[in-house]
Amino acid sequence: MDYEFHWSIVWRHMPEMLQGAFVTLHVSVLSMLIGILIATPLAIAKLNHNKFFSPIATVWVEIARNTPGLFQIYMAYFGLGALGIHLSPYVAVLCALAFVNTGYLTETFRGGFQSIPKTQYSAAKSLGMSRFQSYRHIILPQMFRRIYHPMTNQFIWAILMSSLGILVGMNELSGETQRLQSLSFRTLEFFIVAAVMYFIITKLVLLSTALIARKLFKGEI
């Protein structure tokens, strides 16, 4: 093996790499927030067998869970593009990630809701709480506590899947790495550093979610 490593070029481009890492984090966080916001009502609709939204939720979940992420990003970028809806790479990847997150989280949330004893609903009701108040103060806080760790996994998955942004020319960490290595041909160095950065990002995310959990969830379930 006579490959000679040249790291200095990577250090010179560190600011761009860090910028790419920031975009990666940014798009994943946003896709999670959107996923949570849509998955919550979809899970409730599914549990209540809502005539209109429950079938939508089912179709959404099935597509999101049974098609490759690559396909979803292509659909958002090239597919919609063919129909005349031109999204920027960032928005296309965000849509695809949010779509998949919503699909998985809907099922996770549904399981979370189901794990809460029916008597909690009755107790809230018997105190005169409206349906909305029961969900807001009693059911949702307990549900989020129970699905917090599965949700964290989904977040990590979103960070890693965002690397597919490379395929539509997005300037997230992988796309940025791709661009930089093509300028210098130091492929191995750039991708090793990128891999280490992904590793650090996910570890930092896990650490911060654990810290947030400790602050948020004082009582035990």
Next chain:
Amino acid sequence: MIQIKNVHKSFDDLAVLKGINLTVNKGEALSIIGGSGSGKSTLLYCINAIESIQQGQILVDDIDVHASHTNQDKLRQKLGMVFQQWNAFPHLTVLENAALAPRIVKKMRKEEAIEIAKKELIHVGLGDKLDMYPTKMSGGQQQRLAIARALAMRPDYMLFDEITSALDPELVGEVLDTLRMLRDDGITMICVTHEIAFAREVSDTVAYFHQGVIEEIGPPEQVISNPQKQTTQHFLRKVL
């Protein structure tokens, strides 16, 4: 006053209540006894509209509970309920458990809600547990918390659904003592219970439910000590 007039209730094909008539006046304590499946718990769920009814009428202070124009959320503020399975809200402290509903349902100021909650919690003997989480407490303590939480809403009536049935035997006493205390306070209550001795001691009226009908009703000296119907005698022989 709670008036129950010819109430019928069924789950699909299973008729659970078959024409119940009952009146509970302010300040009275009614105990409902009977075997499992006799419909006694279902009646409580119908009184506070957690379950619907198919026929008849339930009036709480002349408000028709199941009428379509009745605001049931508001109506439930009149009716405190404690369940068989103690269901404290596990994500809230003892104090937050009791203060939440007064604050968000009755729209009280936070300080006011906390003050009322504290008072009720001290009343049931949980004054030293305010900042604890309920999962750290015994079943008896959690059940007393459920009572205080219901009382903090200052209901006009209390409904108790076999609240000692799921407790370890040694914890039953503290919960019954709390009920006795409420009785001394003159709170109107309907207790579905298996504690026959307790029913005899605290109730003004005892109703024996059998297969969805009231088989026998009257003062405890009569129904429990001197039952007329064979089914009642049979039931009491089994449980006493």
